[in-house]
Amino acid sequence: MTADSANAGVLVERCEQCGRVAALARGFCAVCGSHDLSPRVIGGDGNVWSITTLHSRRRDGDPESGTFGIALVVLDAGIRLMVRAPVDLRIGDRVELARPDLHQPASLVQAIRERP
Numbered sequence: 001m002t003a004d005s006a007n008a009g010v011l012v013e014r015c016e017q018c019g020r021v022a023a024l025a026r027g028f029c030a031v032c033g034s035h036d037l038s039p040r041v042i043g044g045d046g047n048v049w050s051i052t053t054l055h056s057r058r059r060d061g062d063p064e065s066g067t068f069g070i071a072l073v074v075l076d077a078g079i080r081l082m083v084r085a086p087v088d089l090r091i092g093d094r095v096e097l098a099r100p101d102l103h104q105p106a107s108l109v110q111a112i113r114e115r116p
């Protein structure tokens with residue numbers, strides 16, 4: 001792992017009835033409908049499945065405006081997650097996912113290139 005270990009990984013929900021793990025919090029299991037869910041932090045290592053670059057008008061004081069990458073990452077745990085990414089990532093690159101604070105929304109998850 002290359003990110004600060006306190007912020008590494010992805011917060012997911014695990015269904016205590018069927019074991020399904022989901023990265024998007026829905027409040028219920030999409031497989032069995034159970035509401036018996038537990039939050040877990042799983043490893044954020046994976047590979048870039050696809051990537052695109054978005055261009056938006058830069059707004060003063062808004063760090064989320066401007067040009068940025070959006071990558072679909074397949075985690076080693078088998079979950080696919082759409083995340084922000086550096087624009088120079090390529091399909092197949094090894095990345096690690098991290099967020100500024102594990103309790104922040106999933107939309108703030110960032111892909112960070114793993115060091116070789």
Ligand SMILES: [Zn+2]
Pocket residue numbers: 015016017018019020029030031032033034
């Ligand atoms: Zn379930």
